[in-house]
Amino acid sequence: MDSGTQTDSTLVRRGIALLAGALLLAGCASTTATSTTTTVGHVADVYAKRYCEVLLVHLSASGAPRADVYSSFPMTRCPEARWAALDTTTLAHQHGVPTVLLNGPRYWAMDAITKVRTGPVVRTTFGGIPMDEEASVTVGDLAAARTPYVPHDVDRKAAFTFARGRQVHELHDPSGPTYVMQSWSQQIDPTLAASDLPSLAARLQLPSGWTYTSRTLSSPLVVQTTGRVAHVLMDSLGDSYSLEAAG
Numbered sequence: 001m002d003s004g005t006q007t008d009s010t011l012v013r014r015g016i017a018l019l020a021g022a023l024l025l026a027g028c029a030s031t032t033a034t035s036t037t038t039t040v041g042h043v044a045d046v047y048a049k050r051y052c053e054v055l056l057v058h059l060s061a062s063g064a065p066r067a068d069v070y071s072s073f074p075m076t077r078c079p080e081a082r083w084a085a086l087d088t089t090t091l092a093h094q095h096g097v098p099t100v101l102l103n104g105p106r107y108w109a110m111d112a113i114t115k116v117r118t119g120p121v122v123r124t125t126f127g128g129i130p131m132d133e134e135a136s137v138t139v140g141d142l143a144a145a146r147t148p149y150v151p152h153d154v155d156r157k158a159a160f161t162f163a164r165g166r167q168v169h170e171l172h173d174p175s176g177p178t179y180v181m182q183s184w185s186q187q188i189d190p191t192l193a194a195s196d197l198p199s200l201a202a203r204l205q206l207p208s209g210w211t212y213t214s215r216t217l218s219s220p221l222v223v224q225t226t227g228r229v230a231h232v233l234m235d236s237l238g239d240s241y242s243l244e245a246a247g
Contacts, residue, residue: 043074044112047166048194052078052104054086054126058097067101070124070131078105078129086127106183106240107194111163116226149207151179151243154230160242162221167214169197171233171241174209179233179241180223187238205236 051073060066072078083105091100122133135156149171160182162168169181186192201212212235223230223242231243 041115041117042112043115046074046108046113047111049073049108050077050105051108052083052102052106052129054091054131055101055103056091056095056097057099057101067135068133069103069135070126071134072104072129072131073108075130075132080105082128086129091126104185104187106185106187108183109162109169109181109197110160110223111166112161114159114161114226116157148205148234148236149210151177151231151233154225154232156230157226158230159226160223162217162223164217164220166221167198167216168221169200169212169214170244171206171235172211172213177231178244179231180221180244181239182223182232182242183240185238185240189237192237192239200235200237200239203237 051071053072054070055067056070057065057067083102086102088100088102092098124131124133162180171179171181173179181197184192184194184197198214204212206212221244223244225242232240234240
């Protein structure tokens, strides 16, 4: 996405991982349930918290690639030494799947997350990093999945709150929609930090007519998707964004 020298296989792996990351972004506030009852979890002070994801990819009954997505948040901040030591071939063998993808590290851009969950939590450990399953994603079109600035529908049943006084970073589609950054990524640029975000426009490969801006909130901004699907996209550096309001 950001370099013409990437191989197609690398793009496919990154595309699935980025799409899964978008689908996972609401999964952090998990609350353990022991039955099919619905629980609501809330996590505050999540801004700049680091997390990582592991995707166990297999074929669904329809033959399409399907990824069971596990997240380290909020249990750990994904220790770098353990994360760097993960081997996808070994993990695939251990979990009986043809492919494992790694997505991270990533950092939350909001202040609080509320998550609605139905059913029990599925928890496992990857290389000493405990993770909960947060999504199961069927990826039908890999080309679309790896394309930045293309929104995907995400059923995540969550609400993201950006507090008053928080600086937010937004992508503006010339056709009308505005998307707010919900996490920044170090997958493409391992040094990308919060301090880089206000000037990110100069580094992004924006589609014609699109703009990137930053502003400080005078009142809280809530992206409410507990009762509707979210619309999530990635920029050319792998940072993720949510549509601010229902279309």
